[in-house]
Amino acid sequence: MGAEDYRHEQEQETPSLDLKTLKVISVLGREAKGVVFLALIKKKCKDNGDKNIGSPYRRIWFARDVLKSFRDPLLPRLRGVVETDKIIDLAIDYCPGRDLNCLRKNQTEKMFSDDIIRFYAAELVLALEYLHGLGIVYKDLKPENVMIQETVN
Structure with missing residues (x-):
């Protein structure tokens, strides 16, 4: 993948997900920065954009951008972003x-x-x-x- 292809991939939007559209099935594990859940998406949500860029959530948005760049079957794909006033989470392949x-x-x-x-x-x-x-x-x-x-x- 060339630099131009990579920039084009980065410009594609990742859909925002709403907690109301997710059904939590179980806890898969606990990490240093949070909990990993197995959840099903009930329906798609409209993307709200990056309203928190430059906020304390910089690391999360960086992780989102890294996950968006993956195009390899050995690595997970980013499927969406869940954002509320209290949490921001990344939805990846199960x-x-x-x-x-x-x-x-x-x-x-x-x-x-x-x-x-x-x-x-x-x-x-x-x-x-x-x-x-x-x-x-x-x-x-x-x-x-x-x-x-x-x-x-």
């Missing part, structure tokens, strides 16, 4: 396999086979290579932050 740490805990003897280790190591290298190609350095790599798109049998 990963039914949960995270790498949960998957490890479900393995016999709570460890992966050599083949599974090689598979996930290769997937991580490809994902990091893609991010580095975009000029992104991911500095919070740990099993709890590696989401699994499908479960492994």
Whole structure:
């Protein structure tokens, strides 16, 4: 992807979501800065724009812009933004396999086979290579932050 393509991708709008249009199914996990929920979108909302640019939410808007730039099957896609007076949240693809740490805990003897280790190591290298190609350095790599798109049998 060239620089011009990247700028065009960044200019595309991400839809705003309204809490009234979301049905929370369950809590998936807790992070240092918040809680991760599984939610279904009942209906689409109109985009309200970036009314908080330059606010204390700069990191959230930066994360939104980074997620908007992903065009790789190994990385989640940004599906929308939820914003109220009290919260701002990013809606990304659902990963039914949960995270790498949960998957490890479900393995016999709570460890992966050599083949599974090689598979996930290769997937991580490809994902990091893609991010580095975009000029992104991911500095919070740990099993709890590696989401699994499908479960492994």
